[in-house]
Amino acid sequence: MAKMHSRKRGKSGSKRPSTHIKPGWMRYKPKEIELLVVKLAKEGKQPSQIGLVMRDTYGIPDIKAAAGNSVTGILKEKALLSNIPEDLMALIKKSVRLQKHLDANKHDMPVLRGFQLTQSKIKRLVKYYKRSERLPVEWKYDPKSVSLYVE
DSSP: OOOSSSSOOOOOOOOOOSSOOOOTTOOOOHHHHHHHHHHHHHTTOOHHHHHHHHHHTSOOSOHHHHHSSOHHHHHHHTTOOOSSOHHHHHHHHHHHHHHHHHHHOTTOHHHHHHHHHHHHHHHHHHHHHHHTTSSOTTOOOOTTTGGGTOO
């Protein structure tokens, strides 16, 4: 698959199995997996970090196959999911960093181009999340006041 803003192809990698079945060697039950996910979320980990910890530490390759629900689904049930999705927050943080750099270095044109591409990715993602009702319809991305979201 091609990259979004370049003419490159990207890197190939391993693919997940097409069928979602629980491996026979796994010793965790779905309720135990839910409790582990909630515990990790209360420690302040993001959903992607929870997936990595579950894979590397506990040996659970696919949470959705093992527990019957995804990490974000489990967190949504337990009301532990953040208001702004993780990927959107990462793009917002990147945008704030780039804006700060541009304020100090006004003639850095490659960074200006990266900033523009990041802004367009944010707008596209916000539109998707509004359509899928993950963000409220009245939520608005404002580049000027976006630094309030970033810690």
